[in-house]
Amino acid sequence: MRKIRQSVKYIKVSESRTRQFFACVALVGGIDTSIGLRSDCVTRWNSTFTMLESAINYPRAFNxxxxxxxxxxxxxxxxxxxxxxxxxxxxxxxxxxxxxxYSSSYPTSNL
Structure with missing residues (x-):
């Protein structure tokens, strides 16, 4: 998990790296890019989940x-x-x- 976090951070911190990464995505082809590549916030566990879930689509592109x-x-x-x-x-x-x-304006116990 640490390597994925570092990978995403390394790519997203620079616009040129992001462009180069998505050029690699296009090069390997066949990758659904609709979810994008998302960063996480270390204080929110669900942002880490979102980052991991988005990164799962890109192992060939990372390679x-x-x-x-x-x-x-x-x-x-x-x-x-x-x-x-x-x-x-x-x-x-x-x-x-x-x-x-959290999506409900009025959270209730029956949800």
């Missing part, structure tokens, strides 16, 4: 990016990607419940 940017050194291994998928599957119901509770 391609690692070949094009010699300073990039946080490429997650296949095992780390698998762990992140498991973590996302575990956290998804909690995220859905959090959205349900």
């Amino acid at each position: 391609s990016f690692s070949l094009h940017d010699t300073n990039y050194m946080w490429f997650p291994s296949k095992d780390e990607w698998n762990r992140v998928e498991i973590i996302c599957d575990f956290l998804r119901p909690f995220n859905n419940i959090t959205k349900l509770i």
